[in-house]
Amino acid sequence: DTAVSQTPKYLVTQMGNDKSIKCEQNLGHDTMYWYKQDSKKFLKIMFSYNNKELIINETVPNRFSPKSPDKAHLNLHINSLELGDSAVYFCASSQDRGPTGDTQYFGPGTRLTVL
Amino acid sequence: AQSVTQLDSQVPVFEEAPVELRCNYSSSVSVYLFWYVQYPNQGLQLLLKYLSGSTLVKGINGFEAEFNKSQTSFHLRKPSVHISDTAEYFCAAVGNTDKLIFGTGTRLQVFP
Numbered sequence: 392d393t394a395v396s397q398t399p400k401y402l403v404t405q406m407g408n409d410k411s412i413k414c415e416q417n418l419g420h421d422t423m424y425w426y427k428q429d430s431k432k433f434l435k436i437m438f439s440y441n442n443k444e445l446i447i448n449e450t451v452p453n454r455f456s457p458k459s460p461d462k463a464h465l466n467l468h469i470n471s472l473e474l475g476d477s478a479v480y481f482c483a484s485s486q487d488r489g490p491t492g493d494t495q496y497f498g499p500g501t502r503l504t505v506l
Numbered sequence: 507a508q509s510v511t512q513l514d515s516q517v518p519v520f521e522e523a524p525v526e527l528r529c530n531y532s533s534s535v536s537v538y539l540f541w542y543v544q545y546p547n548q549g550l551q552l553l554l555k556y557l558s559g560s561t562l563v564k565g566i567n568g569f570e571a572e573f574n575k576s577q578t579s580f581h582l583r584k585p586s587v588h589i590s591d592t593a594e595y596f597c598a599a600v601g602n603t604d605k606l607i608f609g610t611g612t613r614l615q616v617f618p
Binding site for chain 2: 395424431432433434435436439446447481483488494495496497498499500
């Protein structure tokens with residue numbers, strides 16, 4: 392059983408389109424995250440949710456909108472896609488929030504290519 | 507500013523040789539430190555973490571790391587690497603804003 396799953400694994404689309412990436416975790420965790428990994432492999436947090444409440448919102452364009460229908464799901468919707476949005480997007484989850492040193496479990500990633 | 511620095515972007519080694527991947531953190535971050543591994547086309551997997559206690563931390567796949575507060579370092583080591591250890595390795599730390607801050611990664615390439 393996959394602990395943190397993401398769909399789709401690959402996403403190729405045209406500039407200006409709107410797309411969504413879905414994430415689900417079956418670990419019973421309370422906190423979920425979205426990270427962006429750029430072409431140089433640099434990883435940076437975008438958002439985190441704890442029990443469906445937004446707790447971290449980095450300096451991300453408002454074209455990116457996370458949605459958490461329940462604590463097991465955190466989806467990422469992106470409007471008006473731009474070339475610079477091309478990256479690998481990782482979902483992750485952890486039991487707790489806060490600087491507890493809690494392990495984050497990562498999904499396999501979604502490679503988004505904007506043409 | 508909070509930061510995690512991985513000094514080596516690439517480390518080539520021969521199989522069965524020892525390896526050390528270096529990581530330094532800024533003293534402004536908390537001392538919760540992690541090493542993650544990313545195999546090609548996969549997500550990140552936790553290798554080990556330091557929260558408190560013994561400064562020598564043992565992880566999966568024969569890796570270990572040592573927390574050195576005076577040098578603000580958390581270097582990752584393995585005494586004998588295998589071809590299957592070829593991957594990207596990320597050091598990370600929990601900052602005071604509840605965020606996991608990653609280094610830029612080190613590509614470990616093991617040659618036969």
